[in-house]
Amino acid sequence: MNYFSSDFKLGILGGGQLGKMLLYETRKLDIYTAVLDPSEQAPCKIACNDFELGDLMDYDTVYNFGLKVDVLTIEIENVNVDALKALEKKGKKVYPSSITLKKIQNKAEQKLFYTDNNIPTADFSRFAYADELLTAIKNESIEFPFVWKSARFGYDGQGVKVIRTYSDLEGLPSGECIAEKMIPFKNELAVIVARDVDGNVKTYPVVEMEFHPEANQVEYVICPARIDESVAKKAQLIALKVSQAFEHVGLLAVEMFQTQDDDILVNEVAPRPHNSGHYSIEASYTNQFEQHLRAILGLPLGDTQSKVAGIMVNLVGEENHTGAVVYKNIEKIMAMQGVTPHIYGKKETRPFRKMGHVTIVNEDIAKARSIAEDVKNSIRVISDS
Structure with missing residues (x-):
């Protein structure tokens, strides 16, 4: 099938920042896109060819949207799986499949799936x-x-x-x-696995995640993870086992704990581009969003190696700030070496809402981490009042 500059239509369920960054790649390749989202202010709205307002959990809305496209994918898991199953029966290509998504949507079912497939988990x-x-x-x-x-x-x-x-x-x-x-872990790690329609797989390097203690959100993603090579290899092998068990198509982000004894336990997964892969936009030969497109369209998978060390800093709304967003001191961070901000296009900020991220690249991971700290301490995501 000719995907480029053609009548082919890619449908995306969800119009948030992940979809917006996926659309960067569809624009690059001139792939026609349609997006369904419940918000008039969805970040995707400005970048897709067709935007449709609708409830992602409503059967008829999702089903009728899916009928209009050739391939359907997601940027958020909370969608109507029964509609996806019906679309598959009609011959529509849906990635990840309704079967994969159903297993992942419910965390209890997801945990039972790990147990049934001998995948280590807490x-x-x-x-x-x-x-x-x-x-x-x-x-x-x-x-x-x-x-x-x-x-x-x-x-x-x-x-x-x-x-x-x-x-x-x-x-x-x-x-x-x-x-x-509760696991007394050394590190929280993640591995993104790309798997195409023929079952070919590639893994990205293991990343290390540092979390905000109160919001339980990732503050920093560090690539490569600062761990022993033997631990990194173990994490990648377990991620591949998880990928094989789910038989997903597209990306699968596998979040894991590294225990005090250097065992690897799977925490949870996301069958889509993921916060832990944002560093790849600047640091990798093939970023995660392009790779997701390659996988779901049956195109050759790209090189997952990093060109340079990368660190991602999440930009979230400050506490006690709700309203029209202001990115204070953004000029200061843009003057720093190897720094690239990504603003998601959400007009309203609120405490801990993800508003953007910043990528720092450097040949020296320690230097990149130091600059990331400066970025975190400099920029403020606040309201205008």
Whole structure:
């Protein structure tokens, strides 16, 4: 099929920043795109050929949108899987498939999938309701501390909470959840695996992630991870095992814990471009967004090696700031060596909302990390009042 400067249409479910960055690559290759998103202010709106306003969880909306395109992909997992399944039965190409996405959408199902496929992961218990969780604590079948995770709709640090005392249980949603054993890890790592329609795979280098302690969001992504080569190899092999088990098409970001004993435990996955791969836009021979296109369209997979060390700094809204966004001191960071800001196009900021990211590239990873710290301490994402 001729994808370039043709009548071919690529559909994207979700119009956020991941979709916007994917559209950079479709523009580069002149691929016609249609985007479905529930927000009039979606970042994708300015960059796609067709923009449709609609609920991603509504069966009819997703189904009818999918009928208009040749290949359908996602930039967010929270979409109507039944509609995707129906589109596949009609012969539409959907990547990742409805089967893959259904396994991943529910964190409890995802964890059971790891257990069934002998993929190392932290011990956990599954609860249909939060009240059952309280009963389990009282019966001492689970102990403090543990990590509570909502089974559905967790995103960007939402739906995850460390539970150390009874008071931490207050205000938790009542729905299905898991209680996961806290892992005293050395590092949080991630590996992005690209898998095409024929099952060919390539992995990106292992990255190291540093998280904000309060928001539970990634603050820094460091590539390559500052770990022993043997640990990196182990992480990549486990990521490949996860990829093979899910049989996904496109990208699969595999988030992992490196334990104190250098074991690797899978935390969770995302079947799409991911925050842990943003560094690749400046640092890799083939960035993750182009690679996702290559994989879902059956084009040759690109080189996943890094040209240079890269660090990504997330730009999130400051606490106590809600309203029209202002990027204070952005000129200062743009004067720094190897610094490239990416602004997502969200007009309104609020505390901890992802508003952009900054990539720092340098041949010396230690120097890049130092500049990243300067960037973090310099730029402020605030409101105009």
